[in-house]
Amino acid sequence: MKILAVCGSGLGTSFMVEMNINQILGELGVTDVEVSHSDLSSAVPGDADVYFLAKDIADGGAHLGDVVVMESIIDMDELRTKVKKVLEERGIIL
């Protein structure tokens, strides 16, 4: 499975979200999920199974398919809940 974190320029925010998702995956002991980051222009449907976007660019990324919208990009608890939910939906964790 692949997760793509997306932000406006694909440099800082999405990179941070990627690192945070990786940290959460590590805590959960999940290893076979690939995470990367990208800008809004480069991200296309099919790049990944799930896309993580912040609330402020959610409209611009609605076409991507399976999109998870983050209310706050710095809230690790919110991210942890949402990553867990994604993994549970796909049967990666129980």
Next chain:
Amino acid sequence: MSTLIDILSQPAILVALIALIGLAAQKKKMSDTVKGTTKTFVGFLVISAGAGILQTALTPFGAMFEEAFNVSGVVPNNEAIVALALTDYGTNTALIMFFGMVVNILIARLTRYKYIFLTGHHTLYMAAMLAVIMAVAGFNTFGLIAAGSIALGIIMTLSPAILQPFMRQLTGNDNVALGHFSAVGYAASGLVGKLFKGSKENNTENINFPKGLGFLRDSTVSIALTMIIMYVIVALFAGPSFIESELSGGTNFLVFSFIQAGSFAAGVFIILSGVRLVLAEIVPAFKGISTKLVPDAKPALDVPIIFTFAPNAVLIGFFASFIGGIFSMVIMVFAGGVIILPGVVPHFFTGAAAGVFGNATGGFKGSIAGAFVNGIIISFLPVFLMPVLGELGFANTTFSDADFGVSGIFFGTLANYSGPIAITIGLIVIIALMAIPAKKKKSSHKGEEKAV
């Protein structure tokens, strides 16, 4: 020996080596180490390729602008100027970035300024600017890297520090800092917002604001659109005969302008991909090592982290800042000299953030006034920054965000007084001020603001 120097003077190889050291230090798997090192190496070459495209697209713009208005026009864009700087100052930039991160960790570990600056692309851009300024100031290679690294470490610490009072007010806690080198503009916006304290309840988020312009957050779209508008306006003033005889080789002047504007956006797109590859291994390594060495540090993170606090203020701030940019441009037209054109990207990101801080301290009115002031600040700083950048000051692009202007002008002015000596003394004084423990807060806060 000369082979070794050849290897180390190739910035692409040097950054790959830095990535390799970082990966080895984290005891990564062999396959991950090879992958990461290679990507970093290729990433640097991608940036150079983008720089070539960008220069080809920007040169005709400069020529047309001068033909039309008899002055030079500058479009501030960080990616563009950094890519140009890296072609000549790549090695020094890579070394300053690496040791600058080390200095950042040391300052966070040893002083009361517990900030770790994690916005890697801004670290890279600031390293590039310092490499240029220290070279223009007349340092030798060793001194240049030492002074550049210490300056970078200081800026990485003080930029989040001056903004932290406003961040506390905005986020309601003291755990996260903002790592974006336009802090002077944001702090100014926060201060301007305070003038409207009375109307604080009149928050931007209580207004129904159209959201249709969110697509401008897509940087490729906004860069291409603004460049097309600017290119076409300038082309109309320069006239078809000049463009078709001198620049386009007979191609219709408007068609030519469209293609060049699009190529500029293409160049930035490529540079961004390269920057992403270069940073992919270095930033996580920096983050991992700094968390180990400075466990109580506050991470300073990229600017969009604050956008979700006030999405309306983001758009209001962009407009107000952009209008500030146009207002400044009109003043420059009357004043003579270079003209700084308002780019959508810097105004969007820094204007948006200024709008959020202005809103936090002064509501709707504070948001507009603060972002407007930010727009003026980021328009006028480049005018004074460009003369200290040596050859690069004559490019038709320059650094766009406020802290680049403030620190560049600060070190450039010191260099003009008495070159490396003045800069060395300046750095020692700032470090000494930062080493003062917390109780003398008031006096050292003044030093902070001047230093950044």
